Amino acid sequence: MGRPASLSRGGIIAAAARLVREHGVEALTARRLGDALGCDPTALYRHFVTMGDLEREVGDRFLGAVDVRAHADDDWRKTVRRICVKLRRVQLRQPRLAALVSAAPTRLANEKRITEALLRELDRAGLSSEQVATGYHALIELTVGSAAIDAPLASLPAAERRRTYNEWRREYAGLSPAEAPASVAIADHLYLGSADSRFEAALDLLLDGISLQRRVH
Amino acid sequence: MGRPASLSRGGIIAAAARLVREHGVEALTARRLGDALGCDPTALYRHFVTMGDLEREVGDRFLGAVDVRAHADDDWRKTVRRICVKLRRVQLRQPRLAALVSAAPTRLANEKRITEALLRELDRAGLSSEQVATGYHALIELTVGSAAIDAPLASLPAAERRRTYNEWRREYAGLSPAEAPASVAIADHLYLGSADSRFEAALDLLLDGISLQRRVH
DNA sequence: GCCTGTTTGTCAACACTGTTGACAAACAGA
DNA sequence: TCTGTTTGTCAACAGTGTTGACAAACAGGC
Structure with missing residues (x-):
């Protein structure tokens, strides 16, 4: 036909x-x-x-490139961390695709697969149902949101990216100490290292917060 | 001339x-x-x-609408929380503008003002310089990233937004219990309430993590 | 075998977008 | 008055997503 x-x-x-x-x-x-x-x-x-x-x-x-299997010796936290890091890495390559995927869940295979894995690990951590949902939302917002923000810069060549970070740091360092004392004081530590490392540090802080909620420590 | x-x-x-x-x-x-x-x-x-x-x-x-003044009785955490909530609210109204502002810091007045306020409060919390920078990055990634993700939906009328959330919940609830047990179990708690409340919960988790780093508790 | 209906690719066109280069109007200073 | 600079206008280019008319090519019913 x-x-x-x-x-x-x-x-x-x-x-x-x-x-x-x-x-x-x-x-x-x-x-x-x-x-x-x-x-x-x-x-x-x-x-x-x-x-x-x-x-x-x-x-x-x-998203098919995101491996969600839990390694034998890894606890929930290591597994969640690995999934989020990988998820972000994949999303970074697709600027706007990143926003779409979580803003309007595609209801497609790989998205469901990753969601299931994160919920499974958070449940394994010993959280209540409400806490699992809250933790999941928080992880997705940080991971996908961070990817959406960093994507434009991530597509630049490494040298230019480094140059950009240096510019920002100098920008804050050069402010008036009277008007922006905290910026001037902290400037040397802003935007150091890679965007990946900054994300992973943020992820660790969030995971610390999630850990605090567990019934069993 | x-x-x-x-x-x-x-x-x-x-x-x-x-x-x-x-x-x-x-x-x-x-x-x-x-x-x-x-x-x-x-x-x-x-x-x-x-x-x-x-x-x-x-x-x-x-960004001029974001009031960064610390109220008299508020501690660093309350002030940071208020700034981030307000910042997100403002960014939500400008879908792509949100991404721009933090991806490529505009080096403009209001952006500097907000940065200074956040750094000031984190410093007041008793964090080291490195910790202040890390905390700042984490807060910005979560706040601005969350806004970038939620913006498309936030522009919809409330009724349709609610309908969308309900659809997502049903989507996960309707998965095969054998293949996606965690999704089915948690589905009822996913995407409940408003995107604002989900963000604020995530922010609280992150602030918990940041608090843990302080020298003085 | 022929007619009919449906699918599927092609083509022209519409309504947009950001952006550039040539041009002219209108002023300031010499 | 002449010159130079600024600033708005105009036409045009190269893109974009998308729609509607049309035709090619097959499957099924008679």
Whole structure:
């Protein structure tokens, strides 16, 4: 029944993912994807109602790289930490895809898989149902939110990124000591190291907070 | 010297802010702003090198609504909490503006003002310089990141937002208990209440973690 | 085998977006 | 008065997502 399909949903998603991987997320446009597939851009609308739909699907495909298995000797905290670090790393490669995935849960396979793993580990930590939900929300907001914020800078070459951080630090260091004493005093410690290390430090603080809620310490 | 300026940087920013306040951030385009100002869209490029520049300036203007004064009886934690809650509330109204402000610090007045206040309070809490910087990064990532994530949904009418949360909850509740036991068990507690309350709970967890680092308890 | 209906890709077009370069109006200073 | 600079206007370019009309190509019923 009907004209034979030369395109398929899966094939389009795969091509779109390749496009993003090789040329960045800003390359994911109807026309460029049409070129890559050798078809007219508007043919995509036969398989996805909107470009946003396609983006969500591509985003979830990338989430497939997040391994959620708990290692044998790891406790809940180590596992949660590893999942969040990996999740952020994956999301960092897709600027806006990051926001979409958690703002409007894609209800797609990999998103569910990661959610299940985080809830499982928090439950294993000995938290109440309410505390598990609160902890999950907090972890997702920090992890995905941090990725959304850091993504623009993460796409820059390392040298330029370093230069940018130095500029910020000097900016705060150069403020008037009378008007901004705390900024001047702390400036040397701001934006040191990598964005990854800053996130991991924040994650550790949050995990400390979550740990405090446990019935069994 | 030269043709008299009918437009000014400040006037343009004010008009842009009004546009965003009344019609949302997606209304902030060169052509619509030109219409509102009664001038040609390209005239804006005489005062801002790019539209992104203008957005940053508008974003910082909105940050002016964040009161950073410490109330007389409030300790550092209450003040930090109030600033972050207010900061998020303001950022929520500007979807992408939120990301910009902290991803590439605007080096503008209000952003510096808020940074100074947060550093001041964390210092007052009795943290080392490194801990102040770490805590500041963590607070900003959670607050601004959370705003960036929640912004799309926050712009929806309350009824539809509630409906969306209910859908998500049902989605997780309806999973296979064999494959996703934790999701099914916790589903009833996911996405309850408002996004604001979820953020505040996350913020409290983070503040718990920060408190643990203090020399003096 | 032929007609019909459905699917699916193509094409032209619409309504947008940011941005640039040429041009002219209007002033300040020499 | 002449010159130079500023500043707004205009046309245009290269993009973007998306829609509607059209045609090719098949499956099923007669």
